Structure formats: C-alpha cells, structure tokens
Amino acid sequence: MEEEHQDREQPEIVRCSEPQSHCSPDDTDSLKAAATITLDNTSPAEQGCGTEDPPPCKLDALQEISSTNGPSEPEPEPEPEPEPQPQPQPQGPGGEGPLEASSDQGKVGAGEENGPSEPEGPAVEDDQPENASDSASTDNTLEDSSEFVVTVLARGSLEDQGEGPSSELSEASSPAQAPAPSHRDEDVTAESWRRHRKHVFVLSEAGKPIYSRYGNEEALSSTMGVMMALVSFVQSGDNTIRSIYSGEHGTDEHTVVFMQQGPLVLVSVSCSRQSEQQLRSELLYVYNQIVSMLTQASINRIFERKKNYDLRRLLAGSEKILDGLLNLVDSDPSFLLSAVHCLPLASSLRDSLSQILQKAITPNLVFSILIAKNQLLTIVQEKTVIEDARLEPADLHLLLNLIGASSAFQAGEIWTPICLPLFNPDCYFYAYISYLDPPDCTVCLLLLSTDKEAFYAVADCKRKIDEGMRTQNALRAIAKAQSYSASQVGVSDLRHFMYKPFDVPDNHRQLTQFTSPEMEAPYSSEEERTRLLDLYRYMHSRIHSNSRPLKLIYHVAERETLLAWVTSKFELYTCFSPLVTKASAINAITKLLRWIKKEEDRLFIRNPPKYSTTPNPSKSSRGGKGGPDRQDTTDNGFLSLL
Amino acid sequence: MALRELKVCLLGDTGVGKSSIVWRFVEDSFDPNINPTIGASFMTKTVQYQNELHKFLIWDTAGQERFRALAPMYYRGSAAAIIVYDITKEESFQTLKNWVKELRQHGPPNIVVAIAGNKCDLSDAREVSEKDAKDYADSIHAIFVEASAKNAININEVFIAISQRIPVVDCGGGAAGKGFKLRRQPSETRRTCC
Numbered sequence A: 001m002e003e004e005h006q007d008r009e010q011p012e013i014v015r016c017s018e019p020q021s022h023c024s025p026d027d028t029d030s031l032k033a034a035a036t037i038t039l040d041n042t043s044p045a046e047q048g049c050g051t052e053d054p055p056p057c058k059l060d061a062l063q064e065i066s067s068t069n070g071p072s073e074p075e076p077e078p079e080p081e082p083e084p085q086p087q088p089q090p091q092g093p094g095g096e097g098p099l100e101a102s103s104d105q106g107k108v109g110a111g112e113e114n115g116p117s118e119p120e121g122p123a124v125e126d127d128q129p130e131n132a133s134d135s136a137s138t139d140n141t142l143e144d145s146s147e148f149v150v151t152v153l154a155r156g157s158l159e160d161q162g163e164g165p166s167s168e169l170s171e172a173s174s175p176a177q178a179p180a181p182s183h184r185d186e187d188v189t190a191e192s193w194r195r196h197r198k199h200v201f202v203l204s205e206a207g208k209p210i211y212s213r214y215g216n217e218e219a220l221s222s223t224m225g226v227m228m229a230l231v232s233f234v235q236s237g238d239n240t241i242r243s244i245y246s247g248e249h250g251t252d253e254h255t256v257v258f259m260q261q262g263p264l265v266l267v268s269v270s271c272s273r274q275s276e277q278q279l280r281s282e283l284l285y286v287y288n289q290i291v292s293m294l295t296q297a298s299i300n301r302i303f304e305r306k307k308n309y310d311l312r313r314l315l316a317g318s319e320k321i322l323d324g325l326l327n328l329v330d331s332d333p334s335f336l337l338s339a340v341h342c343l344p345l346a347s348s349l350r351d352s353l354s355q356i357l358q359k360a361i362t363p364n365l366v367f368s369i370l371i372a373k374n375q376l377l378t379i380v381q382e383k384t385v386i387e388d389a390r391l392e393p394a395d396l397h398l399l400l401n402l403i404g405a406s407s408a409f410q411a412g413e414i415w416t417p418i419c420l421p422l423f424n425p426d427c428y429f430y431a432y433i434s435y436l437d438p439p440d441c442t443v444c445l446l447l448l449s450t451d452k453e454a455f456y457a458v459a460d461c462k463r464k465i466d467e468g469m470r471t472q473n474a475l476r477a478i479a480k481a482q483s484y485s486a487s488q489v490g491v492s493d494l495r496h497f498m499y500k501p502f503d504v505p506d507n508h509r510q511l512t513q514f515t516s517p518e519m520e521a522p523y524s525s526e527e528e529r530t531r532l533l534d535l536y537r538y539m540h541s542r543i544h545s546n547s548r549p550l551k552l553i554y555h556v557a558e559r560e561t562l563l564a565w566v567t568s569k570f571e572l573y574t575c576f577s578p579l580v581t582k583a584s585a586i587n588a589i590t591k592l593l594r595w596i597k598k599e600e601d602r603l604f605i606r607n608p609p610k611y612s613t614t615p616n617p618s619k620s621s622r623g624g625k626g627g628p629d630r631q632d633t634t635d636n637g638f639l640s641l642l
Numbered sequence B: 001m002a003l004r005e006l007k008v009c010l011l012g013d014t015g016v017g018k019s020s021i022v023w024r025f026v027e028d029s030f031d032p033n034i035n036p037t038i039g040a041s042f043m044t045k046t047v048q049y050q051n052e053l054h055k056f057l058i059w060d061t062a063g064q065e066r067f068r069a070l071a072p073m074y075y076r077g078s079a080a081a082i083i084v085y086d087i088t089k090e091e092s093f094q095t096l097k098n099w100v101k102e103l104r105q106h107g108p109p110n111i112v113v114a115i116a117g118n119k120c121d122l123s124d125a126r127e128v129s130e131k132d133a134k135d136y137a138d139s140i141h142a143i144f145v146e147a148s149a150k151n152a153i154n155i156n157e158v159f160i161a162i163s164q165r166i167p168v169v170d171c172g173g174g175a176a177g178k179g180f181k182l183r184r185q186p187s188e189t190r191r192t193c194c
Helices: A143-159 A169-173 A220-233 A276-294 A296-307 A317-329 A333-337 A345-360 A382-389 A393-405 A455-471 A472-479 A526-543 A583-605 B018-027 B065-073 B088-108 B120-125 B130-139 B153-163
Strands: A035-039 A061-066 A099-106 A198-204 A208-214 A237-246 A254-261 A266-270 A364-373 A375-383 A413-418 A429-435 A444-447 A494-501 A553-554 A562-564 A570-578 B001-013 B040-049 B054-062 B079-086 B112-118 B143-146
Touching: A061 B018, A061 B065, A099 B130, A198 A317, A208 A276, A208 A472, A220 A237, A220 A266, A237 A266, A254 B065, A266 A276, A266 A375, A276 A333, A276 A393, A276 A526, A296 A583, A317 A526, A333 A393, A333 A526, A345 A364, A345 A375, A345 A455, A345 A472, A364 A393, A364 A455, A364 B065, A375 A382, A393 A444, A393 A570, A393 B001, A413 B065, A429 A455, A429 B088, A444 A455, A444 B018, A455 A472, A494 A553, A494 A562, A494 A583, A526 A553, A562 A583, A570 A583, A570 B054, B001 B018, B001 B065, B001 B088, B001 B153, B018 B040, B018 B112, B018 B153, B040 B065, B040 B153, B054 B065, B065 B088, B079 B153, B088 B112, B112 B130, B120 B130, B130 B143, B143 B153
Parallel strands: A035 A099, B001 B054, B001 B079, B079 B112, B112 B143
Antiparallel strands: A035 A061, A099 A237, A198 A208, A198 A266, A237 A254, A254 A266, A364 A375, A364 A444, A413 A429, A413 B040, A429 A444, A494 A570, A553 A562, A562 A570, B040 B054
16 A cells, blocks of 8 residues: 655646746747647556656657657648647746647547447437528637637636745635626636636537537637647647646646547636546536437537538537536536435435335336435336446436536426437437426436337326325435534544445446535535535545556645545545544544444445336336336337447 | 316427416416426416316427427327417527428327417517518418417417317317317317327
C-alpha cells in the first residue's frame, strides 16, 4: 500500500508539467509560440517526475506541432484549410501562461468503444424533408473567429487579475457560482460569460453549434468554428487533439478538453482544476444524454446524409435536460464515482416496495424503477435481460437527470422513447413516467418497456402499483425516509464520507452503488459544498491517475483533512476536521467501515429483485398477470435489444 | 349513465400551447412557465354531455421535431384530434396544415378535427387572421375556435364541440353529423382506445 503525506494543497499538479513548456512572452505571435500541442500515445509511461504528482498530460512527445520546447519538430505538415491562427493574446505578452495541448495518436479519446453497431430503426425520424427550414442560419465562417479562440483559451488571463496567486482549490470554484436564470440569453462577449467555471460546447463536425452551456449557440458559432478548426487541424496530421492547458500556474489555469464522438465534437473549457480524465468523463455524459434522446444510430445516420445538418432542430426544447445534467455533474458525486446513490431505507420497506413492483408486470416490461428525491428507492428488472446486460449507473444517472430536469413529468402520465446509451446506444426503450403522489411529486415511478405500443398495459401496472402502495401505506413510509448524518456514525472527527463497495453480495452484475451522508456544517453552504466536492475530485484524480495510481492518500488541506483509500473491495473518501492525526483518522476509518457493514442493508439495495415476463415464470417471478398475455413476450422487445 | 371513452390527441408545433390547453381543461389551471412536453402526456377527464358521460382520454403530444415520428402512435384510434396553432406565429399555422394533411393520409378515416388558434389573448401580436383560419377550417370541415388557455377562453367549448360531433356509438360513418339524437348506450359499447 502506498501512502503519502502531503501538507500542501495540490498546486504540484500543474507545476510538474510547467517547466516543460515555459515559453517566453515574446513568442506570442502565433499558436506556435503559445501552445505546445503534444501528442501522446496514451500509454502512460511512468513519468520520471520529481514530485509525487503526475503531470496533467504525459509528454511522450511522439511528435510535436510547433512547439517551443521539445526536441523533435516533425513536419507540422498539412496546414489544413481551417488554419486556426489563434492569435496572440491581446492582453499583451506575458499575461498568458503556457498553453499545452496533448493529443494522442489515433483516435483514442474519441474511440471509447461505442462502435456504431448498425441501427435498429429508432423511432425518431431524422431528416424531415418537408422541413426545408433547416436554416443555413449558422454559417460558421472560420475567418472571423480568431478573436474568440483567444477569448476562450486565454480568458484566464483576464480573470486572474482579481485573484491572487493563491493555489487553493476553493478559489477555482468561487467565480461562477450563482447560475443565472437565463443562460441562453447571456451576452457571450461579457466578462461574466468568460468567468463561468465550466463551459461545455457541443458542435458537429461541420463546425455547427449544437449546444452551449452558457449563452446562445448562434452567437457562439464562430467560437465553435475555431474549436472545430483546432480539431481538424490536428486531425489532418493523423492525430487527435485531447486537451489544451493554459494559464499561469496557480492563478488561472484553464483546461480545454476535446472529445470526438462520431460526428459530434464536445469541448469542455474549465477552470475547475478537475483532471482531464474527469472532464472527459463528464463530456461523455453529455454525449450520452444526447444519445439518450436521439440514439447513436440516428445521429450517425443524420450526419452521414447531411454533413451540415443543424442538430438543434432535434434537440429543441431539450437544452434544459443538458443544462440540468451539467449542474448535476457539478454538484452530485454520483457522476464522479460512477455509482448510484440510493435513499437509505429499512430493508423490510425496500423489500416490500420491490415486491409491489414485482407483482405489477406486463410483457416486455424490462425495468421498474422507483425514485424519491432524485435518489433510487428500488429497481426491479426483467430476468433474462439482466442476465445478458446490466443497467449501468451512467444510464440510471441520465434517467434521473431527465426526470429531475423537467417538470413536464408532473402532469399526467408520460410515455416517451428513451435510449439507454450504455445498455444499447442504438435502440429505444419506451418509458412510462408518472409521479405516485401527484401534488407533491416526490415519488416517481419509471417503467421501461421495449414495446412502443404497451402504454395502456404499462399504465395498468402503475395502477396496481398505486394500489399496492396504498394498501401498505408505503408512501407515508417513503416520505419519512431520509438521508443520514455523518454524526450517526459516532466517530468524532468525521465530517463526511463517500463509500463505494465493490464486494457486491449477489453477483458482479449488480448495480454499482455508493453511500454518503448529508453534507452538513461546515459544508452547508453551496460554496462550501463545492469546495468539498472539489477536494474529493482532487483525491479521486490522484487515486485514479493514469500514470501513477495511488491506493491511499492522506491529505492535509487547509480547513480539513482528507483520507482516500481504495482496495479491491471498496473505494472510500473521508473528510475529517483539520486537527485529526493520521493515526486517529485510520482508527476512525476502521470504525466507519464497521458501521457501514452494520448498516449496509439499509444503505444499499442488496439483492435487486428480478421478475420474468417470459412464458415460463421461474421462482423469482410472481407475475400479477398470469394467463394469455404472457405468451407473446419473447418475440417482440428484447430479442431485438440484446 | 352511459360512459363513453373518447380518445383525443393534440397536435401542433412546439410552444403553441397544447399542454396549456389540456392543463386548463383538466385542471383548470395555467402555468406560464410550463416545460416542453417530453414524448407525450396522457390525461383523462370525464364530462357529462347530455345524458352520457364522456371520458376524454387525452394524448398531449410533444411538438418538438424529434417526437414527430411518434405521432401516429397517438392519433391512431383517436376519435378526435385538436390541432393547435399560435395566432401570433404564422409558421405554426403552416405546421398545422401539414398535420391536417398527415391526418388525412394516415389518420383514422372518421377522425373529428378541431382547429384551435391559441393565445387569442395576445391579439396585438397576431399574425394569423381569424378569418383565414376560419375559412381554412371550414374548407376541411373542421371545428374552429380561437382560444386562450391563459384566460380560459373557448377551452371547454372545443371539447364540447367534439362531443357534439362524435358519431353515435357503433355507427360507421357520418362523422360530421351535428345534433343527432343520443340514445342510452349499453355499457358494453365502450370504445376501446387503441
């Protein structure tokens, strides 16, 4: 077990990579001077770095395009049509720190499996010919865009004026805290726009804007054009741009992460100091949320047919879902841990809820999910499906976000196609969504079927569930359920923790979960919460560093002490008051683990129940609906899915 | 009293106020900041019409383009379709005409069509003249109203008009018959909805 002690905050992360790319201020007349685009081979050869911190990007320097440092200068060969020209920083020399970009050979970043297996006719039509309205409105001229890239890449240098060279994690979080109500209307030339902590852009390969977290995409079309230019510039050298690091160390670091997924390009511009890996996984969530609405197959098909298609037509009205996702990603550690948070519930109550769900089934029903307060209560799944594929936490996160992001579900019963990208990126499920406690709308039922026409049958299941809940008075019991406080653990210095077990009892196909108490004082303000989450993210990035993964980190921060520990059985992040000693922290963790063990039936869904809607019901199924309508199940839905 | 189930679907461009109309009809409330419908939302309301109870099974569809291809699922088997446009958006009236065409081609043969020009409280910003819309509606024998979900104008009336036009149970044709005699219906004649 590797252990390390670190007294300082994390500035080394960046420091390590810095010396490699210091460019002198007067080099700023072109990208060549300002940026080091490093192409690395992903193989994270262990860095011989003096510090304990891995550099943010590994400079395997296979090739360097126009760099100030690094030996080899192989032909920056094709100067492709959209020459980026990202301009000297107008702020004058010296203001801008080094920019480094790493990319890698081949499409590693974009590859990420997701091979477009050929479509299973998704229901959404992609290209409606009658809609000639597909505007040429956003013609992305690359020419006038240079100023924007400066905006984006160098926006740090403007920002840093306010901030001292403090290297505290928390600093990064402060500027862009309060989310303005109407991001769409933001003035993208305004200083406040630049100050957002994390921007996310989605564009098509043709450079057409698809989504921007802040501001109107239309207004950003030239910015996005430049982004695309960067991507294709590097691409033309048979390479893939992965990231750009900018900013003076300790003051205003920005990380720009690029990810290509099929015909879409996603870009994150962040000063949150998250690792590239983390930002990349967030972009993947964004991509998957888009896929969940359209399916990968249809996105690919659309762009095969028409390269400059304006995908916003199909996403119109769904911006809120993406906005919601990004807010959730920033505030909910589920995404960081890739695990599902379930609401603590007496196991007897959870079991009886599961039974209620299990009894209300119909052919082609695949998942029955009960959600309260945006956390999972229970999930029941079709047996045959779950034997062959599992519901990934990420898919569930997307569903939870969908439900949380729109109040549209609070009226009536919703029937909508939805794709679970990790389950199958090319097919739709049909989701029945309805709240069980109408005026309050806290307990939500989600039933996923593979049969488009099954609404009435599925709605019937809901009535049975309603009835079951009523007879057991379950809603009232659910209403009482709540998260717990760290103080309940009974360890004095423990403020907060996140525990994700790997040792699932049933089988490895179980849903990955984690448990975590409420964030309480001193983390009751949103600002403090973000600060704690940032610390966790930092610990997480160290633990999961590509080049130098760690098993245990004891980290003394300014206002708290953290200990992160990963074993073959669990991953644990704990936060203690600052004065705790190492010995007592270890001791506390032992107690914590014991407490979790004792409480695990309440904290986790231990044995997710299954049902069978197929003709030969096995022991675990006790279909409320015997008889004829069980027959025709196998042919229809999931065979095509599996 | 006999109960009839009438499946009604709402069609129309995004943002014209389909959900608001349904919300007004079912709950008699109005939310100016309503979220775009996702997929389709199903609601029911039972009203008395003469000596029958009409239970409206309402499919409030999403107007967004990505859900366009799902529409047949909702209008199939419908007794009536309310196609909504926004009187302040000419474009939404064009979309309406496309919906009419689609219903003619693929919809149930006897479907009762109602055209509702919503947001008539915003007549200052009007882009579609009432007369043009009315003429168009007449030309296709559709019910026509200008309505306001916000001010509860002509909302119930649309549904009443639909009740009036719905043919007597188990009859084959004559969709447009008005003012027919209603008989007491035996309960097994409930229409199924899909």
